[in-house]
Amino acid sequence: MFMVAVTTARKWAERYRTEGEAGMADRSSRPHHSPARTPEPLVRQIVRLRWRHRLGPVQIAGRLGLAASTVHAVLVRCRINRPRRIDRVTGEPLRRYEHPHPGSLIHVDVTTFGNIPDGGGHRYVGRQQGARNKRTTPNLPRGNDYKPRTGTAFLHTVIDDHSRLAYAEIHADEKTPAATAVLRRAVAWFAEHGVHVERVLSDNGSAYRSHTYRGTCTELGITPKRTRPYRPQTNGKIERFHRTLAEGWAYARYYPTETARRAALPGWLHFYNHHRPHSSTGGQPPITRLTNLPGHHT
Structure with a gap:
């Protein structure tokens, strides 16, 4: 009548008989056991390499002999998959703050x-032309090497x-x-x-x-x-x-x-x-x- 499999109807019927209406609530589809999940000691090694050496999934996978996708999944689960969330000095997750109102700090x-010298700097005109522009810019001071300083x-x-x-x-x-x-x-x-x-x-x-x-x-x-x-x-x-x-x-x-x-x-x-x-x-x-x-x- 409801176009579902017999096993599905049996599962819901058994759940209603044993738990009543409380058993009709939706549940997570996550399995009770995950035999293939990465062991905790290996997870700790991945996290340690991420924090101490700032390595990416490919580099960590190469050191530990794992698949890069496995390492990435662990980093996502631990919420350290994005470098901007990690302090560059300590390797710890960033602790961000914001004062409550304007002017507080x-x-x-x-x-x-x-x-910039007259004619443009070296970032846009190149170093040779930039050096020429320095020499032709008036009133620039000279260094010990007699080259102009902007x-x-x-x-x-x-x-x-x-x-x-x-x-x-x-x-x-x-x-x-x-x-x-x-x-x-x-x-x-x-x-x-x-x-x-x-x-x-x-x-x-x-x-x-x-x-x-x-x-x-x-x-x-x-x-x-x-x-x-x-x-x-x-x-x-x-x-x-x-x-x-x-x-x-x-x-x-x-x-x-x-x-x-x-x-x-x-x-x-x-x-x-x-x-x-x-x-x-x-x-x-x-x-x-x-x-x-x-x-x-x-």
Whole structure:
């Protein structure tokens, strides 16, 4: 009548006789016993090689004499099949954190980019043409080898932990006066967006350890915090922003001069904050996390 096999009807009938209506609930199709499952001692060896040596399924399979598909199945079952879920230093699963509201914590750091000579840098015109462009760019200083030096642009960056809203300025150095000036302007910029900054996290650079910087934090009512030495993962959100900055702005296209690249920074930051989807904010741009701030719509 129901177009099922006799064995299926018998199974359900026996289950109803022995368990009643409770026996009619759906059950997992997983078998009670799996004789072919990878033994636990072998699973521990696979996990140990993954954590300690960052090996992939093929390399682990070669060392242990297993099929790569078997190793991959074990890694998936243990939830360590994707390297981004593992800390590069300790090999332990990543412990991610996010502060509960905008302004609870901001990250500050400095990244550097080589200045572009007139005519374009070597990334787009090649090393030979890039060297010629350096020689023909006026007023460049000379090194001990008498070769021209384009110099370095120090990009001071600030990013909000909760919303990933970003602020950046280019300076000639990373010393204390520049760091404190950037912090003041960044706090004012966040205040314009309705964000009150409570804490600031930095690395252990000399500018962030100075009395002037700490005094500026006290004046602004901000609690300064520093990462553990040799532990950049603590400040990982801004380190990842630097990578996005390099790919999306610094080396995204051909710039004929350094002035042209610097002129493109404000527009790119606006795109990043207001239009670029961000994976940590559910595929929405960072600015969307500020729309429900108290008093934002008054």
